[in-house]
Amino acid sequence: GNSVTQMEGPVTLSEEAFLTINCTYTATGYPSLFWYVQYPGEGLQLLLKATKADDKGSNKGFEATYRKETTSFHLEKGSVQVSDSAVYFCALLYNYGQNFVFGPGTRLSVLP
């Protein structure tokens, strides 16, 4: 079936460190891929997305590239800030017109 796997957290980094959160997926067909961010006590916000192979999504300094050959969509940021502390969810949208499959989330803590 369709599934999303993320690296286990929590991930703890110092401010200005480089961030990578791994995400791999299993899906039939050609899903669209998304990263969502959830700040404490809030709902999820769309961070970035990519709809086809080799597309790169980017927003607020975060980037992720849709790699079909490795079925991956790793999230990266060159220099994290304390305000980036949140839970990050990788998700795929399969079967156009159907629903999302979310990964379990990775908690990021950035220390000053």
Place this chain on the structure above:
Amino acid sequence: DGGITQSPKYLFRKEGQNVTLSCEQNLNHDAMYWYRQDPGQGLRLIYYSQIVNDFQKGDIAEGYSVSREKKESFPLTVTSAQKNPTAFYLCASSIEQSGNYGYTFGSGTRLTVV
């Protein structure tokens, strides 16, 4: 500003009670969704609705019910048949049925059984 409003933010339910969680959107989105979030787990789909007066079961619909009488509103009822209802509930909407533009989420309702 347009968005999704969920209420209440915190809700306490006694054993055997039904409770209803509100979700309202003023984004003119066609599709709406209810998810359940448990600690350390991803979101699981409860119900979704792609048009008014129509809705479909998601992966964990047992013990829940919904209605979609208006485009703006998609309330979720947690019935007494739901044996483990304590969780964080998220409502979402998308501009079209495909969801390919991503979802807009509300800020959630935390339900606790007391």
